[in-house]
Amino acid sequence: MNYTDEPHGIFFLIDNKSFYASVESIERGLNPLQSILVVMSEQANTNGGLVLATSPQAKKLFGIRNVDRWRDLPHDQRLLIVPPRMNLYIRKSLAINQIFTHFAAENDIYPYSIDESILDMTHSWQLFGQTPQQAARCIQLAVRQQLGLYTTVGIGENPLQAKLALDLFAKHSPELIGTLTYQTFTKHVWPITDLTSVWSIGKQTAARLNHLGIHQIKSLALADPFELQKEFGIIGTQLFALAWGIDRSQLQESLPIKHHSLENSQVLPRDYTDQAEIEIVIREIGQQVASRLRHRHLVTSCLHLGIGFSLTAKTDHPGFAHELKVSATDDTFEINRQLLFIFRRYWQYEPLRQIRIGLSQLSPKTGDQLSLFTPPEKQIKKVMFNQVIDQIRDRFGTSAIMYANSLGHGGTFRQRIGLVGGHNGGNSFE
């Protein structure tokens, strides 16, 4: 393969080793690589507890994985259980990215997730060492000295190579640094037979590739790209490029979002079978997502309701999802009325475990459109009501005011105040 025309840069993909567990270890004065600790969410909807993060030693000694449940943990007194503090992790993530600004221009740093960032070091790595590996070592030491955390660095000539170097090699190397280049790519990546270990190939994709007779990255690279495109669509060509280590993405160009949408979802703490209880939660999520809509000064013209059934549901389907076109609105009452209409129309008394509400076809709010069929005073009162609720919550916090039906059986609003990403924000610990 001739790579001459492909982009050649130096990219670092930096990951924080067992991030949440490491932060909690540092907070307790422990070495993140030696502590035996799991961060466990014990929210009501986790059935006793869900492992969010495991320290490297806990993984090694007991084979604990993230998303394991309480019942999977060994009864060993060395294992320390700590609650999550999502706001603390966000602050640490920001602090780490701040350290990266000493090594690359702010515009060349791309946070990829809470514990991973891509650094375009093409123009700056030479300031920190003779080789990219030495520059990576400098960054590792800076993060370790300032925050106590260990970082893993994948180095590549493009972001894809950096990501694969991180996932496949850096995490297993004693220096916690892995490198891939166009020259070494085929030698190191082609022999891989566990397709799911490669970024962007999940179980389903791997099964479909196996079905095509592809059991190794080398076979994927040597497959007919047109066949792959026929089977997978655009993803097929991306998989083909991945197998050759090619990534032409320009990180500095922001991707235009074709269709904005807002969504909130909730996993319920138990099976919900009572219509009144389910409707309370739908209303609560509807209020939440409508409030987000108003804060962005937008209106929606399409509502989406997704329902996930419990495993005990006697049905072949995992749930249902339906959309409904509506007149442009940001009114909580109208949104909830239509959501309940969808729910009542399609729900066949199955027990539920998940509710997902989305608003799409968003457009800027230019004013309130009065209807001819309702007295204007009544409509204006609704608008004012929504505004007052938003203003009270902005000023005094989300818990300052709530609808009385949230106090009813099944309501989850009160339990979810203070959660960040569905887990404990940890503000009450600070």
Added chain:
Amino acid sequence: MEATHLNNSDFEAQIIKQRLKLYFTPYIKARYEILVVNDIFAHSYNFFFNIYRPLKLPHSIPLRRITFYRLEFLENVVANIRTEYKFSFVFRNFGKQRWPSNFTLISKQ
């Protein structure tokens, strides 16, 4: 120095005691301790409530981060908590530092 809630040891102790009251449930054969960590990275003292129960995994619950990074201040907070709670205190990462009032080692480990 102007007094604020951040350098008021009574205020900090009060918050910690409130949280201890919230998280403490007496169990048979359980062991409880308050862990105080000298966080050299964040320049703070971190308080945790550690609970060890038979046949249960140990839990470590964060109580408070004290950002006023002075040993005299910490000593006042600890003394205040000790007037009400008799839990063992474990001090970590204090090295050879000594309490300012009587020059005894903070951590004997």
